[in-house]
Amino acid sequence: MQIVTYNIQWGKGQDEVVDLSRIARTVAKADVICLQEVERNWRDMADSDQVARLTALLPDHHAIFSPTVDLHDHRNTAAKGRRQYGLLLLSRWPILSTRTFPLPKYPVHGSLNDTSGLQEAVIAPGGQGLRIYNTHLNYLSQRQRRLQIEEILKIIADAPHQGGPIVGPGVPEQEYRQDWIAIGPEDVPAMPVPAILTGDFNMRPNSPNYDQIVGERDPFYGRLPDLARFSDALTLVGQPEHEGSTHPEADPAGYQRIDHVFVSGDLVGSVTRAWIDTQADGSDHQPVFAELSFP
Numbered sequence: 001m002q003i004v005t006y007n008i009q010w011g012k013g014q015d016e017v018v019d020l021s022r023i024a025r026t027v028a029k030a031d032v033i034c035l036q037e038v039e040r041n042w043r044d045m046a047d048s049d050q051v052a053r054l055t056a057l058l059p060d061h062h063a064i065f066s067p068t069v070d071l072h073d074h075r076n077t078a079a080k081g082r083r084q085y086g087l088l089l090l091s092r093w094p095i096l097s098t099r100t101f102p103l104p105k106y107p108v109h110g111s112l113n114d115t116s117g118l119q120e121a122v123i124a125p126g127g128q129g130l131r132i133y134n135t136h137l138n139y140l141s142q143r144q145r146r147l148q149i150e151e152i153l154k155i156i157a158d159a160p161h162q163g164g165p166i167v168g169p170g171v172p173e174q175e176y177r178q179d180w181i182a183i184g185p186e187d188v189p190a191m192p193v194p195a196i197l198t199g200d201f202n203m204r205p206n207s208p209n210y211d212q213i214v215g216e217r218d219p220f221y222g223r224l225p226d227l228a229r230f231s232d233a234l235t236l237v238g239q240p241e242h243e244g245s246t247h248p249e250a251d252p253a254g255y256q257r258i259d260h261v262f263v264s265g266d267l268v269g270s271v272t273r274a275w276i277d278t279q280a281d282g283s284d285h286q287p288v289f290a291e292l293s294f295p
Helices: 020-027 050-057 074-079 142-162 208-214 265-270
Strands: 002-007 032-040 062-072 082-091 097-103 116-123 130-136 195-200 230-232 259-264 271-276 288-292
Touching (some): 002 020, 050 062, 259 288, 265 271
Antiparallel strands (some): 002 288, 062 082, 097 116
């Protein structure tokens, strides 16, 4: 299974041209595609509904869109439209269930600050359940990212205990399809334990925010793949944390990876390959790919 995370900056490439087709070409071979900064009717331009355009360009994938910012479109009140941007996830396998969780965000005087979110998708490649999480964390403040990561880790850890959007352990089958529920027990997907967390985290591997997710570096053993935490797919295949760049402006002095693919402890041994596509020019970020022997 191949997965990619890519902040597409609404398709504006390094040449300042907006071209969603090259975004699609870059990610088309991946089985699971996690995109950030995807817009719908946000600005006056061709293909302003980027969700519709990208799903049309990637017809072999199922898609879900989670707007993290959703505003009334005051430019065209007669149409009663919405202006949205957020997270788009595409999967070669059906998306059995999805949820979107808002993450904490607080105003900062003198700076624009938008809402962040966590997008959850449950898929089942080869019949084996897997959770995919897609996010884009706060760009302004390490403190706000810390609060967001705390919430993310709590949501992910608790999800298998809470179950999916509908739960009914022990409910007799005849009670399904009755009145309000109108579905059968076969329509209620389980909430699997294995999870992949991807996105633009606006944090570097030498930051406390990164430590929150993968654990602190031991002074003797270094960064250990703690099975009770997430591990960085790139470091699992041997890439040093200070090497590689997904957004060069992040830290001109060295650490320039702010986009990541993290895998839960039960998936650590399944990561076979991971890399940054340094040739992609469709955004101000570079996409990060990972391949897993899953299922």
